[in-house]
Amino acid sequence: MKVTVVGAGAVGASCAEYIAIKDFADEIVLVDIKEGFAEGKAMDLMQTASLNGFDSTITGVTNDYAATAGSDVAVITSGIPRKPGMTREELITTNANIVKTVAENLIKHSPNVILIVVSNPMDTMTYLAAKATGLPKNRIIGMGGALDSARFKYRLAEALDCPQSDVSGMVIGGHSDVGMVPLIEKATRNSVPVSEFLNEEQKSGIVEATKVGGATLTKLLGTSAWYAPGAAVSELVKAVALDSKKMFPCSVLLEGEYGLNDLCIGVPVLIGKNGIEKIVEIELSEDEKAKLHTSAEGVSKTNGLLEVNA
Numbered sequence: 001m002k003v004t005v006v007g008a009g010a011v012g013a014s015c016a017e018y019i020a021i022k023d024f025a026d027e028i029v030l031v032d033i034k035e036g037f038a039e040g041k042a043m044d045l046m047q048t049a050s051l052n053g054f055d056s057t058i059t060g061v062t063n064d065y066a067a068t069a070g071s072d073v074a075v076i077t078s079g080i081p082r083k084p085g086m087t088r089e090e091l092i093t094t095n096a097n098i099v100k101t102v103a104e105n106l107i108k109h110s111p112n113v114i115l116i117v118v119s120n121p122m123d124t125m126t127y128l129a130a131k132a133t134g135l136p137k138n139r140i141i142g143m144g145g146a147l148d149s150a151r152f153k154y155r156l157a158e159a160l161d162c163p164q165s166d167v168s169g170m171v172i173g174g175h176s177d178v179g180m181v182p183l184i185e186k187a188t189r190n191s192v193p194v195s196e197f198l199n200e201e202q203k204s205g206i207v208e209a210t211k212v213g214g215a216t217l218t219k220l221l222g223t224s225a226w227y228a229p230g231a232a233v234s235e236l237v238k239a240v241a242l243d244s245k246k247m248f249p250c251s252v253l254l255e256g257e258y259g260l261n262d263l264c265i266g267v268p269v270l271i272g273k274n275g276i277e278k279i280v281e282i283e284l285s286e287d288e289k290a291k292l293h294t295s296a297e298g299v300s301k302t303n304g305l306l307e308v309n310a
């Protein structure tokens, strides 16, 4: 399998590192617009191969899409990250131009590629990539929910004082501070609903901490996070590589599913060799449904700021 990662910054390099360490890809190509930057990151990462025990090859190129030809999967992380106090939505003007150009360049050289969009505001950038490239919806995956769910599990385990491997939970909805919908009533500890262990105040604390997970890290780091984002992307790429049909919440173009149309937003999907193999429509409570629809209104409003030239 050949994987391209566009943007060799914090998130792109972390994606490449985790993909390499998990050792399922033959070839990883890092692309950046900054002269020599991707080449340097690739060389540094390749010098970890004997230490970390992987055989994937990593190469870096400066804006040379010919080197990405024949990619099975391409991850788009190019664009600016937010600074403390900003929302993801404020990045739209700069990142829309970058994501559109990058997506078009990628499919020119890899017409069968599966795109994973990471750049923020992610749901809107996924929608933009879908509209700009015209790729079938199974081949455009927005990564947000896999990360938000990992943060949800971190908060659940913290409150339950248990190992993260004991908890299960999922976050759907938009990848934004206000739009995430952590499905707290469906979360479990070893199949037992967490409501059996946690009171209402504890549960709403977990939900709120999960929703602002990215903002909390941005405040601490001065820029946004990269380890968990990179790990989350690598799990999606691995599910494609292994055709595992694992379920993740991902941003996908909805055409009536969950009563929503003409937007990309996080819902559970199965990931396999064709990208999104299936959108899974789970039963939501009235409260969960209402929150998902409110979140969708926010995403649609942000989409409205795009000038999409399909």
Ligand SMILES: NC(=O)c1ccc[n+]([C@@H]2O[C@H](COP(=O)([O-])OP(=O)(O)OC[C@H]3O[C@@H](n4cnc5c(N)ncnc54)[C@H](O)[C@@H]3O)[C@@H](O)[C@H]2O)c1
Pocket: 006, 007, 008, 009, 010, 011, 012, 031, 032, 033, 034, 037, 077, 078, 079, 080, 081, 082, 091, 095, 098, 102, 117, 118, 119, 120, 122, 143, 144, 147, 175, 223, 224, 225, 226, 229
């Ligand atoms: N969806 C998510 O869950 C998630 C998680 C973390 C970060 N992000 C987003 O990912 C993006 C990248 O974050 P980061 O921390 O890696 O930023 P960064 O600044 O460290 O890296 C971005 C890289 O993109 C490169 N770049 C810019 N324009 C380019 C172009 N046209 N072609 C190729 N490369 C280009 C830059 O040179 C830079 O190296 C941000 O928009 C951030 O908000 C999303």
Ligand SMILES: O=C(O)C[C@H](O)C(=O)O
Pocket: 081, 082, 088, 120, 147, 175, 213, 214, 215, 217, 218, 224, 225, 229
């Ligand atoms: O918070 C951000 O701006 C980056 C990313 O979307 C995240 O959730 O870490």
